[in-house]
Amino acid sequence: MNFIRNTLGVLMGLGVAAVIISLGVRIDSSWSESYNGLSPFEHWEKVLYSVKGDSGFFWTLLFSSGIGATVGGIVTAIVVKYAKVAYAILIGFMMLFIAMLDIIIFPYHPTFYKILIFIIYFPFSWIGGKVVEIIYERKKQHLPTK
Template sequence: MNFLRNTFGVLLGLAVAAFIITLGVRLNPSWITYDQFTPFKKWEYLLFSVRNKDYFFIALLVASGIGAMVGGVITALIVKYAKVAYAILIGFILLFIALLDIIIFPYHPTFYKILIFLIFFPFSWVGGKIVEVITSQNFKKK
């Protein structure tokens, strides 16, 4: 039963993180010039059109950090044991997806390629630690 609970926690954390990152990309209406909600269907076109606009990638980094942290919190709330480890797993999966994005589409600036490594793990770790600290304080009160 723990396997299903942990799998559900990881999948829900990834879905929440992807939703927050999508909202961050859709922050500025001038970036998205098509009707679909998710920008990932035309991701290459989007990256090509904003390749010289650094503020898009800064917004993407901020949204990725917030998404990794909230996804880590959601995952840590659902899993029963090893809350921080599962939250870091969210960061690892998101980093893997971001690395695939960087490898497949060559339109990312260099600062984005470097900072993406510094975003996912720390922010997902913070999300797991938030839940761990709150649950340990609640446990001590009881």
């Protein structure tokens, strides 16, 4: 039963992170002109090519990735029963893997994005898991023992 719960927690965390990142990509309407209102990830190469010189897009993408990793780590840590921080960090590993595939497949990312993406996912997903772990530990300390 824990396997199903843990798998569900990881999938939920990834889903929440993906929604937050996609909302970050949609902040500026000029970025969405290249894909005509469809999902930006269906035409990701066109989006990246159209914002190639716009560093604001990539800073927004980094910011939303950090927020997404944190909230995804929180959601994962809430759902799983044990090893909350470890599963939250797993979210960071998976998101970094996806980001690295994106960087390898589509060559339109600036150098600062390629470097900072490593710094974003692990610490922010760890923070999300750690927040939940601290809250749960404080809750345990305040419970009366019988």
